[in-house]
Amino acid sequence: MSFLDELNGSQRAAVENIDGPMMVIAGAGSGKTRVLTYRIANLINKGVDPFSILALTFTNKAAKEMKDRIVSIVGSSEARNITMGTFHSVFAKILYANANKIGYPSNFTIYDTQDTKSLLKTITKEFGLDDKVYKPGIVYGRISSAKNNLISPEAYEDNANIISEDRLSRMPDLYKIYKEYQLRCFRAGAMDFDDLLYQTNILLRDFPDVLHYYQHKFKYVLVDEYQDTNYSQYLIVKKLSALYENICVVGDDAQSIYSFRGANMENILNFRKNYPDYKLFKLEQNYRSTSTIVKAANSIILHNKDQIKKEVWTHNEEGQKIKVLRCLTDNEEGRIISKMIADIKEKEGLNFKDFAILYRTNAQSRSFEESMRKMNLPYKIYGGLSFYQRKEIKDLIAYYRLTANHNDEEALKRIINYPKRGIGNTTIEAITHASRQYGVSLWDIISNFDKYPVNISGSAKNRVHQFVTKIQSYTTQLDVAPAYDLAKEIAQSSGILKDLYDDKTPEGITRYENVQELLAGVKGFSAQLEETGEKGTLSDFLLDVALLTDADEVKEEDENTVSLMTIHSSKGLEYPHVFIVGVEENLFPSQFSLNSRTELEEERRLFYVAITRAEKSCTISYVTSRYKWGQLISAEPSRFIGEIDPQYLDTEYAVTSTTGGRSLSGYRRPSVDRNPSSMSVSNSGVPPRRNLIPLGKNDKTKSAVEIPHLKVGYNVKHERFGKGKVVNLVGTGGDQKADVFFPRVGKKTLILKFAKLEVLD
DNA sequence: AACAACGGGCTTTTT
DNA sequence: GCCCGTTGTT
Numbered sequence: 001m002s003f004l005d006e007l008n009g010s011q012r013a014a015v016e017n018i019d020g021p022m023m024v025i026a027g028a029g030s031g032k033t034r035v036l037t038y039r040i041a042n043l044i045n046k047g048v049d050p051f052s053i054l055a056l057t058f059t060n061k062a063a064k065e066m067k068d069r070i071v072s073i074v075g076s077s078e079a080r081n082i083t084m085g086t087f088h089s090v091f092a093k094i095l096y097a098n099a100n101k102i103g104y105p106s107n108f109t110i111y112d113t114q115d116t117k118s119l120l121k122t123i124t125k126e127f128g129l130d131d132k133v134y135k136p137g138i139v140y141g142r143i144s145s146a147k148n149n150l151i152s153p154e155a156y157e158d159n160a161n162i163i164s165e166d167r168l169s170r171m172p173d174l175y176k177i178y179k180e181y182q183l184r185c186f187r188a189g190a191m192d193f194d195d196l197l198y199q200t201n202i203l204l205r206d207f208p209d210v211l212h213y214y215q216h217k218f219k220y221v222l223v224d225e226y227q228d229t230n231y232s233q234y235l236i237v238k239k240l241s242a243l244y245e246n247i248c249v250v251g252d253d254a255q256s257i258y259s260f261r262g263a264n265m266e267n268i269l270n271f272r273k274n275y276p277d278y279k280l281f282k283l284e285q286n287y288r289s290t291s292t293i294v295k296a297a298n299s300i301i302l303h304n305k306d307q308i309k310k311e312v313w314t315h316n317e318e319g320q321k322i323k324v325l326r327c328l329t330d331n332e333e334g335r336i337i338s339k340m341i342a343d344i345k346e347k348e349g350l351n352f353k354d355f356a357i358l359y360r361t362n363a364q365s366r367s368f369e370e371s372m373r374k375m376n377l378p379y380k381i382y383g384g385l386s387f388y389q390r391k392e393i394k395d396l397i398a399y400y401r402l403t404a405n406h407n408d409e410e411a412l413k414r415i416i417n418y419p420k421r422g423i424g425n426t427t428i429e430a431i432t433h434a435s436r437q438y439g440v441s442l443w444d445i446i447s448n449f450d451k452y453p454v455n456i457s458g459s460a461k462n463r464v465h466q467f468v469t470k471i472q473s474y475t476t477q478l479d480v481a482p483a484y485d486l487a488k489e490i491a492q493s494s495g496i497l498k499d500l501y502d503d504k505t506p507e508g509i510t511r512y513e514n515v516q517e518l519l520a521g522v523k524g525f526s527a528q529l530e531e532t533g534e535k536g537t538l539s540d541f542l543l544d545v546a547l548l549t550d551a552d553e554v555k556e557e558d559e560n561t562v563s564l565m566t567i568h569s570s571k572g573l574e575y576p577h578v579f580i581v582g583v584e585e586n587l588f589p590s591q592f593s594l595n596s597r598t599e600l601e602e603e604r605r606l607f608y609v610a611i612t613r614a615e616k617s618c619t620i621s622y623v624t625s626r627y628k629w630g631q632l633i634s635a636e637p638s639r640f641i642g643e644i645d646p647q648y649l650d651t652e653y654a655v656t657s658t659t660g661g662r663s664l665s666g667y668r669r670p671s672v673d674r675n676p677s678s679m680s681v682s683n684s685g686v687p688p689r690r691n692l693i694p695l696g697k698n699d700k701t702k703s704a705v706e707i708p709h710l711k712v713g714y715n716v717k718h719e720r721f722g723k724g725k726v727v728n729l730v731g732t733g734g735d736q737k738a739d740v741f742f743p744r745v746g747k748k749t750l751i752l753k754f755a756k757l758e759v760l761d
Numbered sequence: 762a763a764c765a766a767c768g769g770g771c772t773t774t775t776t
Numbered sequence: 777g778c779c780c781g782t783t784g785t786t
Contacts, residue, residue: 059776088776113775132770193776260774361773366777383775417762424762547776568774590773606774629771630777 003038003073007031014281015039017248018046021275023226023268024250027312028297028612029288029574036224036250037066040082041073043220050081054218054240056233058225060086060548062572066224080532083218087233088193089547091200095191096543098210102203107404107539109190110546114389115410116140116192123180126436127173134171142166143178147194148230148262150201153179187441188409197232204239215243226251226271230262234270245275253308254301257568257606259598265306286312288574288615290319292648296618297611299645304601322611324641324654325621329632330582333623334367337579338375340619341562344577352378356563356575358610360588364581365564372562382565388545392500392511393518397545399490403474404539406443413442416467419495423467427460447472470494483538487522491515521545567610578614580607584622584635607640622654709759710738716759 004012011031014024015038026032036055044050057063063085071079083090092110099106111119117136120143124134146156156162157175166174185192191199204211221241223229226249229237241247249271256265272278286294294314301307327333341355357368365381372379387393395418398411405411417423434445434454445452447468449461456464470493477486491497500512522541529536563575582588589603611618622637637654710716714726729738 086776196776257774258776261776363772363777420763422762426762566774587773592773603773627777 003041007034007038008285010281010283010285011035011038014283015042017279017281018043019246021245021271021278022248022281023271023278024248024281024283025308025310026250026252026283027286027310028252028255028609029286029294029314030283030312031285031287032250032252032283033062033066033069033224033572035283036222037069037073039248040066040070040222044074044078048220050078051083052217052219053082053084053222054090054220055082055084055222056087056090056224056237057084058086058228059572060089062224063089086547087229087236088196091236092196092543092547094214095196095199095203098203098207101207101210102199103186104191104199105189105405105407107189107542109188109401109405109408109411110196110543111185111190111192111410112389112546113140113193114394115190118410118413119184120177120181123177123184127176127180129173129177134174134177139171139174139177142171142174143181144192144194145262146178147198148232150198150232150235153182184409187407189405189407190410194232197230197236200236201232204236211239214240219244219246221247223247223249224251225255227253227256227265227268228258228263229267230264231267232262234264234267238274247275253306254304254310254605255571255609255612257571257602257609259602268308282310284310284312286314286316286612288316289314289612290316290616292319292321293611293614293618296322296644296648297608299648300604300611300640300643301608303643304604305597306601320617321650322644322648323617323619324649324651325619326637326654327621327623328625330364330367330623330626331370333581333621334369334371337581337619337621338368338371338377341577341579342375342377350576351560352562353560354576355579356565356570356573356577356613357579357581358565358567358570358613359581360567360590360606361582362566364587368564368581377562378560379562379564380559382563383569387514387517388548390511390514392496392515396491396494396496396515396518397542399471399474399494399496400487400538400542402471403478403486403490404542406447406471406475407441409442415494416464419499421467421495422463423460427456427464430454430456431464443468478539479537481538483526483536483541484519484523486538487541488519491519567606570613571609574613574615576614576616577619578610578617579619579621580610581621582623582626583607583620583638583641584626585638587626587635588638589640604640604643714759 004015007015008031011034014022014035024032024035026035040053040055043053055063055066057066067079067082067084070082095102095104095108096106099108117140120136120139121131124131124136124139146162151159151162153175156178163172163175166172185195204214218240221237223237228251237247237249251268253265253268256263259265289297291314294312294316298312325333325336327336337357341352344350345352345355359365362383369379369381388397395415398408398414401408401411402415413428416428431442431445431454434452435442438445438452440452445454446464449465454461474486474490477489481489497512497515500508500515503509503511522538525541525544526536529540534540563573567580586594588607589600593599593603620641622641623635625632625634627633641649641654710726710729712726712729716726726738
């Protein structure tokens, strides 16, 4: 049997359409990733060379997931040759190979947001401008948006509209900052995230031979999350696929939530314009959620004016209504929801990983962290301060960066006096001054005091010189030493390891461990590369690390924790039970979105994304007062709750106190002061309340689970993974295990007495 | 040059 | 409430 038989009609049509431009509009939970992966697998089965396939995703995680699934269908020897990754990582590699053509060093640094903001702040001050007016974050936003629309510093300056906008927002000199920023990045041999796309555009524009090379190489181009691409990405894709026009874009306008980053839904319209004979496929059957959830989500998105018409529907059971919870404070919200999770888990025999708590802003995670820690519930926070953004990690990586690229100013400023080596502010001031005066990099100054005299004391000069010599000695090893050896040597001889080791506070110990973890990461990185026969220097590691975020952290197979994350990072994921918290006016929708319809509609799409993450149940909570900046402020329920068709809502616990309803505060009290580890007792003093735990018709659990009689080749259905096919059986009786291939999630090994498989044959 | 104490500003979302 | 940068002290 072919894997194509796993698909429904429209999915299959999209998968089997090989040549020419095509667009797939895929509703939430409609098997979008399955279509993308199967389409790639089908291309390969039809004889397309994997080397000629380019698949672009939005996150590293999505890329990895897709690659894994393709491996499971066509095998890794084929799949590894596909060019697959995020826009940023794929084009960073292409830029690495061609950097010299556009004047960048071949080992250019990638500036992260912190580096960028710090540089912008420096420049702002140098121009004598007030960084409270020219806030680095805002300035970055303007520059970023210019770059994503391919507006060069010169074009920015000449654009009357932009200049008058800047005047209106009292930042008339922004164009100067942009120009200087771009120059300084260039001199530092650094690109920011936006440059990775912007400079790719320049490369493809100015070097036809490069363009031709990649046009010929990538005969088939696929783009995931097309609704989230910006103009810069759009143009790259258009150019690369101009020769063969075998371009397949997949997206859902209802899930466009990144316009703040320049994402442009017009790209969907542009696609139609550019390829008038394109084929359109719509995936409208939802396989993920109950019909209540699907319909509730539809009723929300109906309030948006801007949308492509489509009808998402499902054959799934009705399921329970969406519960709306009202809590008094954010702390109570944390306690109640943690308790609910513990209760539902016990009552239904679920795993912690079946639950997710989704919020609008990272700051909201705190109350949930606290309550879950108190109750001993395992949880994991995704996003927030990434591992790679921690100070100790950034410090060590700054050494690596400076070793690879001496002109990396942000790295240099970070570590020239860390660990402390007596190079203080006055010295650094003098060096910076000289660098501005001569128009050369900081490194040029400190490595050439003869050529560029600086007015600092002899002893300071000497200390700086020692620092320079140290970095130079690392650099000589860069291309010869194995990545791990050099990484470790730098960690030691720079003094970082010792500095952290001497700090015996709990935080200090954690920092030391983090650095060890980074070193282990380097080791793992080079080991992985050695398998494929590549060398894997420290510079290669840097490229990898610059584009990694916490969201990409591999989730261990057996990791069984409640997931906490922002709605943005939940995109593409699904959980049986989802809690959307802090659904209040001014928080969700965010107060910053209230000025315009388009921004409000984006918030609504975000709410749509949140609801459609849920498979079985969805709970929405809001509080009446919340701590903000240490102050208790009052809050009211979000308008979005009222926009859901009320027939799908259960508002028993949402009635306001003024109308005589009860809050849930009584619910939590009996349990709070109990021994936290007693959570295994499901009815721990909590009065049974209807609606908190699904009962009756939704309760499919049988007390004595019957082990189905299976044979290899049988089609089966799993509660969570959907339909699948048995590929292997191990053991007998109560211990029997089965390998089942599920088109939606890949191959899983299931212990039959737990798995509750339904035999379809 | 290094460190402790203080005050202001901040929060939208991320590659 | 917390992080950052600025200020004052040694």
